[in-house]
Amino acid sequence: AVFSIGAEDAFRGDPEILTSLVAACSRHGALRLRLCDTVGSAHPGSVTRLVRAMRHLGAPPLEIHAHNDLGLATANTLAALQAGATHADVTVLGIGERAGNAALEEVVLGARLLLNRECRVDPGRLLPLAERVAGYCRESIPPRKPVCGSHVFRHEAGLHVSALLKDSRAYEFLAPGEVGAVRSFVLGKHSGRATIRKVFAGRSEPEIQRTL
Secondary structure, three states, rough: OOOOOEOOOOHOOOOOHHHHHHHHHHOOOOOEEEEEOOOOOOOOOHHHHHHHHHHHOOOOOOOEEEEEOOOOHHHHHHHHHHHOEEEEEEEHHHOOOOOOOOHHHHHHHHHHHHOOOOOOOOHHHHHHHHHHHHHHHHHOOOOOOOOOOOOOOOOOOHHHHHHHOOOHOOOOOHHHHHHHHOEEEEEOOOOOOOHHHHHHHHOOOOOEOOOO
């Protein structure tokens, strides 16, 4: 039989029980061992330590299941992957119990840009997917939601806009096109001459928005 084991609340669990669980997984041929941060109490350091310890004990391939009660679900998931976990539980927009789980879009881009790890998810379809799921859930995407929020690629500060017009990497680590988004410049009280010149030049790309 093919099966996996989920270690509920593993990061607050008894180390001896976890050691016994690894032995049982090995003895009975478990496909994977899922380490669950059930209440979101872990941090990247504790995740790294536990994943490495489980691997040292000869655990089967490890899976991370992180909750976001302290806003660390994505960071903890990436820490687990970097420490040797092979699988990650994610949800679109992090939708899940209480404060939610690790967000698909954040983990995919984080793994790609920070850990140089690819998966079979097409980054260019992440934003359309997020918008569709939010619609099904009858929820709006927070404007500052990483990767998918409407403000993520929106720039107003004069220094930022001036630099972006020369080299987009100056103030964008993630290119908007990678996730199906579009950059926009905001004409507001923090705008500088570069934005104003762009407005009067009549150019529409990137889109100019007004806040005043």
